[in-house]
Amino acid sequence: MTTDRSNTTDDLLAQLNAIVSEGRNPNTMDIDLLPTEAILRRINREDAQVAPAVATQVPMIAKAVDCIVPRLAAGGRLFYIGAGTSGRLGILDAVECRPTFSVPDELVQGIIAGGEPAIQFAVEGAEDDREAGIADVKAKQLSAQDVLVGLSASGRTPYVVAALEYANSIGCPTVAVTCNPDSAMMQVANMGICPVVGPEALTGSTRLKSGTAQKLVLNMLSTASMIRLGKTYENLMVDVNASNEKLRARAIRIVMQATDCSREQAEQALKAADNSAKLAILMILTATDAATARGLLESNAGFLRQAAEQASGKESTDA
Numbered sequence: 651m652t653t654d655r656s657n658t659t660d661d662l663l664a665q666l667n668a669i670v671s672e673g674r675n676p677n678t679m680d681i682d683l684l685p686t687e688a689i690l691r692r693i694n695r696e697d698a699q700v701a702p703a704v705a706t707q708v709p710m711i712a713k714a715v716d717c718i719v720p721r722l723a724a725g726g727r728l729f730y731i732g733a734g735t736s737g738r739l740g741i742l743d744a745v746e747c748r749p750t751f752s753v754p755d756e757l758v759q760g761i762i763a764g765g766e767p768a769i770q771f772a773v774e775g776a777e778d779d780r781e782a783g784i785a786d787v788k789a790k791q792l793s794a795q796d797v798l799v800g801l802s803a804s805g806r807t808p809y810v811v812a813a814l815e816y817a818n819s820i821g822c823p824t825v826a827v828t829c830n831p832d833s834a835m836m837q838v839a840n841m842g843i844c845p846v847v848g849p850e851a852l853t854g855s856t857r858l859k860s861g862t863a864q865k866l867v868l869n870m871l872s873t874a875s876m877i878r879l880g881k882t883y884e885n886l887m888v889d890v891n892a893s894n895e896k897l898r899a900r901a902i903r904i905v906m907q908a909t910d911c912s913r914e915q916a917e918q919a920l921k922a923a924d925n926s927a928k929l930a931i932l933m934i935l936t937a938t939d940a941a942t943a944r945g946l947l948e949s950n951a952g953f954l955r956q957a958a959e960q961a962s963g964k965e966s967t968d969a
Contacts, residue, residue, distance in 0.1 A: 669804050669830050671860050675849035693858070696851045700859050703845035704866045710843045711870050714825045717841065718797050718871065719878045721823070723951075728758045728875070729790060731813050732801030733777035735857040736827075736864060737762030738769060740801050743868040749897065751881040752889040758872060761786050763809040780812035787813045794821035799871065801864055802826075803856035805833025805844075814838045827867050829860040843867055880953035883908055888928040888954055901927040909934040928954050936961040 764773025
């Protein structure tokens with residue numbers, strides 16, 4: 651038993667030595683000696699490397715989005731799966747899709763090693779449990795119509811790798827989001843997104859640059875997918891779910907911004923549209939009632955700009 655544990659430790663040490671994000675950062679070797687403001691400037695200087703690293707991955711992010719969009723449009727789902735910080739970031743992005751774009755709860759989902767308790771607490775051994783990774787995606791009834799995005803700064807997390815391997819076996823498209831290019835996840839996934847941000851300010855603390863990079867990638871995956879699905883008009887979140895007072899005020903403002911109407915007109919249109927900002931905007935832009943505007947949206951797969959252009963074209967023909 652001792653020998654097995656020793657061998658496992660040796661293997662892990664070898665893996666960690668080869669992982670970019672686990673290296674020691676020469677720019678922060680004296681960070682423990684610095685006053686507060688200098689510490690923060692060092693961290694901020696490291697953070698400045700993240701966006702350029704993500705920029706190098708835009709073509710691969712675009713490929714992933716172009717895979718995700720038709721599957722969501724056809725009734726499939728988008729899953730994020732990860733452990734620790736990566737798992738929490740996936741859950742955060744999934745949860746925020748619901749109020750931002752008024753999508754069903756099941757459309758974008760986050761899965762974390764160790765289940766719900768792991769959102770707040772460390773669950774010992776969860777990230778190493780390959781069987782749990784497979785069981786958790788099976789419990790979601792993952793299918794070839796879905797997309798599975800694996801998240802791991804190191805790219806070696808057994809829980810995630812096993813889930814990606816299972817997804818591949820059933821024909822479900824897979825995407826790896828990691829910060830280490832020579833990793834198991836990059837080899838397993840159909841598509842690999844790998845912003846290399848280098849060693850962390852604190853060695854191995856991948857909630858820093860690596861976590862920020864993953865958050866930026868997830869923002870891009872979900873936001874671009876929702877834009878491609880017609881959830882926006884110009885740069886406005888017209889499908890926002892007005893579930894609280896702030897969001898209700900935002901819906902009024904969105905209608906006003908999209909149509910240059912008064913607050914009173916926006917509120918009246920929203921009331922007639924059952925608080926749908928998208929429908930209210932189309933009603934104002936096309937001077938139609940709710941039923942007519944709803945029909946226009948339905949015939950244009952929910953794309954507001956296309957619906958408005960169709961109505962405008964009809965008016966020109968009639969004239």
